[in-house]
Amino acid sequence: MHEQDAGLRVVHLLRAVTVELDRIGERFAARHALHPTDVRALICLLDAARTGTPATPGTLGAHLGLNSAGTTAVIDRLERLGHVRRERDTRDRRRVLLRVDESAVALGWSFFGPLIHEIVAVMGRFDAADQATIEGFLVGVHEAVTRERASREQHL
Amino acid sequence: MHEQDAGLRVVHLLRAVTVELDRIGERFAARHALHPTDVRALICLLDAARTGTPATPGTLGAHLGLNSAGTTAVIDRLERLGHVRRERDTRDRRRVLLRVDESAVALGWSFFGPLIHEIVAVMGRFDAADQATIEGFLVGVHEAVTRERASREQHL
Protein backbone atom coordinates (compact mmCIF):
# COMPACT_ATOMS: atom_id res chain seq x y z
CA MET A 1 0.00 0.00 0.00
CA HIS A 2 1.94 3.05 -1.25
CA GLU A 3 1.49 6.49 0.27
CA GLN A 4 0.37 7.89 -3.03
CA ASP A 5 -2.46 5.40 -3.25
CA ALA A 6 -3.59 6.45 0.21
CA GLY A 7 -3.41 10.07 -0.93
CA LEU A 8 -5.64 9.39 -3.92
CA ARG A 9 -8.12 7.46 -1.82
CA VAL A 10 -8.23 10.29 0.66
CA VAL A 11 -8.90 12.81 -2.10
CA HIS A 12 -11.77 10.66 -3.29
CA LEU A 13 -13.11 10.33 0.22
CA LEU A 14 -12.98 14.05 0.86
CA ARG A 15 -14.77 14.69 -2.41
CA ALA A 16 -17.38 12.08 -1.59
CA VAL A 17 -17.97 13.63 1.84
CA THR A 18 -18.28 17.05 0.22
CA VAL A 19 -20.85 15.76 -2.24
CA GLU A 20 -22.88 14.15 0.53
CA LEU A 21 -22.82 17.27 2.68
CA ASP A 22 -23.96 19.32 -0.29
CA ARG A 23 -26.81 16.94 -0.91
CA ILE A 24 -27.90 17.10 2.70
CA GLY A 25 -27.91 20.86 2.41
CA GLU A 26 -30.08 20.65 -0.68
CA ARG A 27 -32.51 18.26 0.96
CA PHE A 28 -32.69 20.49 3.97
CA ALA A 29 -33.36 23.49 1.76
CA ALA A 30 -36.12 21.72 -0.12
CA ARG A 31 -37.81 20.59 3.10
CA HIS A 32 -37.95 24.11 4.48
CA ALA A 33 -38.97 26.01 1.35
CA LEU A 34 -35.48 27.45 1.06
CA HIS A 35 -33.00 27.61 -1.77
CA PRO A 36 -29.45 26.27 -1.38
CA THR A 37 -28.23 29.85 -1.35
CA ASP A 38 -30.58 30.65 1.52
CA VAL A 39 -29.13 27.80 3.56
CA ARG A 40 -25.62 29.07 2.91
CA ALA A 41 -26.76 32.51 3.97
CA LEU A 42 -28.29 31.18 7.17
CA ILE A 43 -25.11 29.29 8.03
CA CYS A 44 -23.11 32.43 7.41
CA LEU A 45 -25.41 34.52 9.60
CA LEU A 46 -25.41 31.94 12.39
CA ASP A 47 -21.62 31.84 12.30
CA ALA A 48 -21.52 35.60 12.58
CA ALA A 49 -24.00 35.58 15.45
CA ARG A 50 -21.98 32.91 17.25
CA THR A 51 -18.72 34.83 16.99
CA GLY A 52 -20.38 38.16 17.74
CA THR A 53 -19.45 39.66 14.36
CA PRO A 54 -22.07 42.13 13.15
CA ALA A 55 -23.64 40.93 9.90
CA THR A 56 -24.75 43.30 7.15
CA PRO A 57 -26.00 42.79 3.60
CA GLY A 58 -22.57 43.78 2.38
CA THR A 59 -20.63 41.16 4.36
CA LEU A 60 -23.22 38.52 3.57
CA GLY A 61 -23.10 39.20 -0.14
CA ALA A 62 -19.31 39.03 -0.10
CA HIS A 63 -19.35 35.64 1.65
CA LEU A 64 -21.93 34.26 -0.75
CA GLY A 65 -20.37 35.72 -3.87
CA LEU A 66 -23.54 37.57 -4.81
CA ASN A 67 -23.89 41.14 -6.00
CA SER A 68 -26.00 43.65 -4.10
CA ALA A 69 -29.20 42.92 -5.98
CA GLY A 70 -28.96 39.20 -5.35
CA THR A 71 -28.08 39.79 -1.71
CA THR A 72 -31.14 41.97 -1.23
CA ALA A 73 -33.26 39.18 -2.71
CA VAL A 74 -31.81 36.56 -0.33
CA ILE A 75 -32.45 38.73 2.71
CA ASP A 76 -35.97 39.50 1.47
CA ARG A 77 -36.71 35.78 1.30
CA LEU A 78 -35.28 35.07 4.75
CA GLU A 79 -37.09 38.06 6.23
CA ARG A 80 -40.38 36.97 4.68
CA LEU A 81 -39.94 33.58 6.37
CA GLY A 82 -39.22 35.29 9.70
CA HIS A 83 -35.67 33.99 10.06
CA VAL A 84 -33.99 37.38 9.84
CA ARG A 85 -34.81 40.99 10.74
CA ARG A 86 -33.35 44.14 9.23
CA GLU A 87 -32.29 46.82 11.71
CA ARG A 88 -30.77 50.17 10.79
CA ASP A 89 -27.37 50.70 12.37
CA THR A 90 -27.72 53.74 14.65
CA ARG A 91 -24.02 54.56 14.32
CA ASP A 92 -23.76 54.52 10.57
CA ARG A 93 -27.26 54.93 9.27
CA ARG A 94 -26.33 53.78 5.77
CA ARG A 95 -25.83 50.28 7.11
CA VAL A 96 -28.37 47.59 7.88
CA LEU A 97 -27.68 45.03 10.61
CA LEU A 98 -29.01 41.52 10.11
CA ARG A 99 -30.46 39.87 13.20
CA VAL A 100 -31.18 36.16 13.11
CA ASP A 101 -34.37 35.06 14.83
CA GLU A 102 -34.78 32.18 17.27
CA SER A 103 -36.43 30.17 14.51
CA ALA A 104 -33.25 30.40 12.45
CA VAL A 105 -31.13 29.15 15.34
CA ALA A 106 -33.51 26.25 15.87
CA LEU A 107 -33.40 25.53 12.15
CA GLY A 108 -29.63 25.52 12.23
CA TRP A 109 -29.53 23.02 15.06
CA SER A 110 -32.03 20.74 13.37
CA PHE A 111 -29.67 20.78 10.41
CA PHE A 112 -26.30 20.44 12.08
CA GLY A 113 -27.24 18.68 15.29
CA PRO A 114 -27.52 15.13 13.95
CA LEU A 115 -24.50 15.64 11.74
CA ILE A 116 -22.37 16.84 14.65
CA HIS A 117 -23.55 13.91 16.72
CA GLU A 118 -22.60 11.43 14.00
CA ILE A 119 -19.13 12.84 13.50
CA VAL A 120 -18.43 13.10 17.22
CA ALA A 121 -19.38 9.44 17.40
CA VAL A 122 -16.89 8.55 14.68
CA MET A 123 -14.20 10.50 16.52
CA GLY A 124 -15.07 8.55 19.66
CA ARG A 125 -13.71 5.40 18.05
CA PHE A 126 -10.18 6.82 18.18
CA ASP A 127 -7.89 7.47 21.13
CA ALA A 128 -6.60 10.93 21.98
CA ALA A 129 -3.37 10.58 19.97
CA ASP A 130 -5.21 9.48 16.84
CA GLN A 131 -7.74 12.26 17.27
CA ALA A 132 -4.89 14.75 17.33
CA THR A 133 -3.52 13.19 14.13
CA ILE A 134 -6.90 13.49 12.42
CA GLU A 135 -7.32 17.08 13.49
CA GLY A 136 -3.82 17.91 12.33
CA PHE A 137 -4.54 16.37 8.95
CA LEU A 138 -7.75 18.34 8.52
CA VAL A 139 -6.03 21.56 9.51
CA GLY A 140 -3.39 20.82 6.89
CA VAL A 141 -5.97 20.07 4.23
CA HIS A 142 -7.90 23.20 5.10
CA GLU A 143 -4.78 25.33 4.77
CA ALA A 144 -3.79 23.64 1.52
CA VAL A 145 -7.22 23.99 -0.02
CA THR A 146 -7.55 27.60 1.10
CA ARG A 147 -4.14 28.36 -0.37
CA GLU A 148 -5.15 26.64 -3.60
CA ARG A 149 -8.28 28.74 -3.87
CA ALA A 150 -6.43 31.96 -3.11
CA SER A 151 -3.84 31.24 -5.80
CA ARG A 152 -6.59 30.48 -8.30
CA GLU A 153 -8.44 33.67 -7.51
CA GLN A 154 -5.25 35.62 -7.89
CA HIS A 155 -4.54 34.96 -11.54
CA LEU A 156 -8.11 35.54 -12.56
CA MET B 1 -8.73 19.01 25.69
CA HIS B 2 -11.87 16.86 25.83
CA GLU B 3 -12.84 14.47 23.03
CA GLN B 4 -16.06 16.33 22.41
CA ASP B 5 -14.19 19.55 21.77
CA ALA B 6 -12.06 17.78 19.22
CA GLY B 7 -15.25 16.45 17.64
CA LEU B 8 -16.69 19.91 17.28
CA ARG B 9 -13.49 21.30 15.88
CA VAL B 10 -13.38 18.47 13.37
CA VAL B 11 -16.95 19.19 12.31
CA HIS B 12 -16.02 22.80 11.73
CA LEU B 13 -12.93 21.82 9.79
CA LEU B 14 -14.86 19.45 7.57
CA ARG B 15 -17.42 22.13 6.89
CA ALA B 16 -14.71 24.66 6.14
CA VAL B 17 -13.02 22.27 3.71
CA THR B 18 -16.36 21.61 2.04
CA VAL B 19 -16.98 25.32 1.63
CA GLU B 20 -13.54 25.86 0.12
CA LEU B 21 -13.93 22.97 -2.30
CA ASP B 22 -17.29 24.34 -3.38
CA ARG B 23 -15.77 27.75 -3.98
CA ILE B 24 -12.96 26.27 -6.04
CA GLY B 25 -15.59 24.51 -8.12
CA GLU B 26 -17.41 27.79 -8.64
CA ARG B 27 -14.24 29.64 -9.63
CA PHE B 28 -13.36 26.87 -12.01
CA ALA B 29 -16.82 27.04 -13.53
CA ALA B 30 -16.66 30.80 -13.98
CA ARG B 31 -13.26 30.60 -15.63
CA HIS B 32 -14.44 28.08 -18.22
CA ALA B 33 -17.83 29.58 -19.05
CA LEU B 34 -19.53 26.76 -17.17
CA HIS B 35 -22.18 26.72 -14.47
CA PRO B 36 -21.60 24.92 -11.17
CA THR B 37 -24.07 22.30 -12.33
CA ASP B 38 -22.04 21.74 -15.48
CA VAL B 39 -18.93 21.11 -13.40
CA ARG B 40 -20.79 18.59 -11.29
CA ALA B 41 -22.01 16.95 -14.45
CA LEU B 42 -18.50 16.76 -15.89
CA ILE B 43 -17.17 15.22 -12.68
CA CYS B 44 -19.98 12.69 -12.78
CA LEU B 45 -19.28 11.84 -16.42
CA LEU B 46 -15.54 11.54 -15.85
CA ASP B 47 -16.15 9.24 -12.90
CA ALA B 48 -18.37 7.08 -15.06
CA ALA B 49 -15.79 7.02 -17.85
CA ARG B 50 -13.05 6.05 -15.39
CA THR B 51 -15.01 3.15 -13.95
CA GLY B 52 -16.32 2.08 -17.35
CA THR B 53 -19.95 2.65 -16.42
CA PRO B 54 -22.02 3.74 -19.43
CA ALA B 55 -23.43 7.22 -18.87
CA THR B 56 -26.83 8.32 -20.17
CA PRO B 57 -28.97 11.42 -19.66
CA GLY B 58 -31.08 9.40 -17.25
CA THR B 59 -28.24 8.36 -14.96
CA LEU B 60 -26.70 11.83 -15.11
CA GLY B 61 -29.95 13.55 -14.19
CA ALA B 62 -30.43 11.18 -11.27
CA HIS B 63 -26.95 11.94 -9.93
CA LEU B 64 -27.44 15.68 -10.29
CA GLY B 65 -30.96 15.71 -8.93
CA LEU B 66 -32.35 17.32 -12.08
CA ASN B 67 -35.47 16.41 -13.99
CA SER B 68 -35.32 15.37 -17.62
CA ALA B 69 -35.75 18.87 -19.00
CA GLY B 70 -32.94 20.27 -16.91
CA THR B 71 -30.72 17.31 -17.78
CA THR B 72 -31.26 17.88 -21.47
CA ALA B 73 -30.25 21.51 -20.99
CA VAL B 74 -27.03 20.57 -19.17
CA ILE B 75 -26.03 18.12 -21.90
CA ASP B 76 -26.88 20.69 -24.57
CA ARG B 77 -24.52 23.16 -22.94
CA LEU B 78 -21.69 20.64 -22.59
CA GLU B 79 -22.20 19.42 -26.14
CA ARG B 80 -22.14 22.97 -27.48
CA LEU B 81 -18.76 23.45 -25.77
CA GLY B 82 -17.47 20.22 -27.28
CA HIS B 83 -16.94 18.40 -23.98
CA VAL B 84 -19.54 15.72 -24.60
CA ARG B 85 -21.04 13.88 -27.57
CA ARG B 86 -24.43 12.20 -27.78
CA GLU B 87 -24.44 8.73 -29.36
CA ARG B 88 -27.53 6.59 -29.82
CA ASP B 89 -27.22 3.23 -28.11
CA THR B 90 -27.40 0.61 -30.89
CA ARG B 91 -28.78 -2.01 -28.49
CA ASP B 92 -31.61 0.04 -27.03
CA ARG B 93 -32.29 2.83 -29.47
CA ARG B 94 -34.32 4.80 -26.92
CA ARG B 95 -31.15 5.46 -24.98
CA VAL B 96 -28.43 8.01 -25.61
CA LEU B 97 -24.87 7.32 -24.51
CA LEU B 98 -22.79 10.26 -23.32
CA ARG B 99 -19.18 10.25 -24.48
CA VAL B 100 -16.75 12.67 -22.85
CA ASP B 101 -14.25 14.26 -25.17
CA GLU B 102 -10.49 14.60 -24.62
CA SER B 103 -11.01 18.27 -23.80
CA ALA B 104 -13.24 17.31 -20.89
CA VAL B 105 -10.62 14.93 -19.50
CA ALA B 106 -7.96 17.63 -19.78
CA LEU B 107 -10.33 20.05 -18.09
CA GLY B 108 -10.89 17.60 -15.27
CA TRP B 109 -7.18 17.19 -14.67
CA SER B 110 -6.58 20.92 -14.69
CA PHE B 111 -9.23 21.10 -11.98
CA PHE B 112 -8.30 18.17 -9.79
CA GLY B 113 -4.61 17.84 -10.53
CA PRO B 114 -3.31 20.61 -8.27
CA LEU B 115 -5.80 19.67 -5.57
CA ILE B 116 -4.69 16.05 -5.57
CA HIS B 117 -1.09 17.13 -5.44
CA GLU B 118 -1.71 19.36 -2.43
CA ILE B 119 -3.55 16.72 -0.47
CA VAL B 120 -1.04 14.01 -1.28
CA ALA B 121 1.59 16.40 0.07
CA VAL B 122 -0.32 16.83 3.32
CA MET B 123 -0.62 13.06 3.63
CA GLY B 124 3.14 12.82 3.10
CA ARG B 125 3.70 14.50 6.46
CA PHE B 126 2.30 11.44 8.25
CA ASP B 127 3.72 7.96 8.66
CA ALA B 128 1.95 4.87 7.38
CA ALA B 129 0.14 4.14 10.64
CA ASP B 130 -1.23 7.69 10.91
CA GLN B 131 -2.25 7.64 7.25
CA ALA B 132 -4.26 4.51 7.94
CA THR B 133 -5.90 6.26 10.90
CA ILE B 134 -6.83 9.25 8.73
CA GLU B 135 -8.22 7.07 6.01
CA GLY B 136 -10.21 5.09 8.54
CA PHE B 137 -11.65 8.25 9.96
CA LEU B 138 -12.70 9.54 6.55
CA VAL B 139 -14.29 6.22 5.68
CA GLY B 140 -16.22 6.43 8.93
CA VAL B 141 -17.35 9.97 8.25
CA HIS B 142 -18.35 9.08 4.72
CA GLU B 143 -20.45 6.19 5.96
CA ALA B 144 -21.99 8.28 8.72
CA VAL B 145 -22.83 11.17 6.42
CA THR B 146 -24.20 8.88 3.74
CA ARG B 147 -26.36 7.14 6.35
CA GLU B 148 -27.57 10.52 7.60
CA ARG B 149 -28.58 11.60 4.12
CA ALA B 150 -30.34 8.32 3.43
CA SER B 151 -32.34 8.58 6.64
CA ARG B 152 -33.31 12.15 5.82
CA GLU B 153 -34.43 11.25 2.31
CA GLN B 154 -36.47 8.40 3.71
CA HIS B 155 -38.96 10.37 5.82
CA LEU B 156 -39.49 12.96 3.11
Added chain:
DNA sequence: AACAAGAATCTCGCTGAGCGAGATATTGTC
Protein backbone atom coordinates in the same frame (compact mmCIF):
# COMPACT_ATOMS: atom_id res chain seq x y z
C1' DA C 1 -21.62 75.48 6.50
C1' DA C 2 -21.82 73.76 1.93
C1' DC C 3 -20.49 70.54 -1.30
C1' DA C 4 -18.21 66.72 -3.58
C1' DA C 5 -16.82 62.11 -3.21
C1' DG C 6 -17.65 57.75 -1.49
C1' DA C 7 -20.18 53.99 0.81
C1' DA C 8 -24.23 50.85 1.84
C1' DT C 9 -28.39 49.41 0.27
C1' DC C 10 -32.26 49.03 -2.66
C1' DT C 11 -35.13 49.17 -7.32
C1' DC C 12 -35.87 47.94 -12.07
C1' DG C 13 -35.52 45.24 -16.15
C1' DC C 14 -33.46 41.32 -18.10
C1' DT C 15 -31.21 36.65 -18.91
C1' DG C 16 -31.22 32.04 -18.32
C1' DA C 17 -31.31 27.57 -15.20
C1' DG C 18 -34.47 24.36 -13.93
C1' DC C 19 -39.46 22.73 -13.32
C1' DG C 20 -44.05 20.63 -14.84
C1' DA C 21 -46.59 18.86 -18.45
C1' DG C 22 -46.80 16.67 -22.39
C1' DA C 23 -44.91 14.99 -27.08
C1' DT C 24 -42.07 11.45 -29.49
C1' DA C 25 -39.65 7.28 -30.25
C1' DT C 26 -38.40 2.66 -28.85
C1' DT C 27 -38.80 -1.65 -26.25
C1' DG C 28 -40.80 -5.69 -23.92
C1' DT C 29 -45.33 -8.16 -22.86
C1' DC C 30 -49.85 -10.08 -23.46
Added chain:
DNA sequence: GACAATATCTCGCTCAGCGAGATTCTTGTT
Protein backbone atom coordinates in the same frame (compact mmCIF):
# COMPACT_ATOMS: atom_id res chain seq x y z
C1' DG D 1 -50.72 -6.02 -33.23
C1' DA D 2 -52.42 -3.41 -29.19
C1' DC D 3 -50.53 -1.61 -24.89
C1' DA D 4 -47.95 -0.30 -21.00
C1' DA D 5 -43.32 1.00 -19.71
C1' DT D 6 -39.01 3.45 -20.60
C1' DA D 7 -35.80 7.13 -22.37
C1' DT D 8 -35.35 11.40 -24.17
C1' DC D 9 -36.73 15.76 -25.82
C1' DT D 10 -39.86 20.19 -26.51
C1' DC D 11 -42.55 24.03 -24.81
C1' DG D 12 -43.93 27.51 -21.65
C1' DC D 13 -43.25 29.27 -17.21
C1' DT D 14 -41.18 30.81 -12.67
C1' DC D 15 -37.82 32.88 -10.19
C1' DA D 16 -32.63 33.44 -8.73
C1' DG D 17 -29.14 36.41 -9.78
C1' DC D 18 -26.88 40.08 -12.84
C1' DG D 19 -25.95 44.95 -14.55
C1' DA D 20 -27.11 49.59 -14.24
C1' DG D 21 -28.60 53.12 -11.82
C1' DA D 22 -31.35 55.48 -7.97
C1' DT D 23 -31.48 56.58 -3.01
C1' DT D 24 -29.85 57.61 1.45
C1' DC D 25 -26.38 58.58 4.58
C1' DT D 26 -21.37 59.62 5.90
C1' DT D 27 -16.91 61.79 5.56
C1' DG D 28 -13.40 64.80 4.00
C1' DT D 29 -12.36 69.35 1.87
C1' DT D 30 -12.63 74.02 1.30
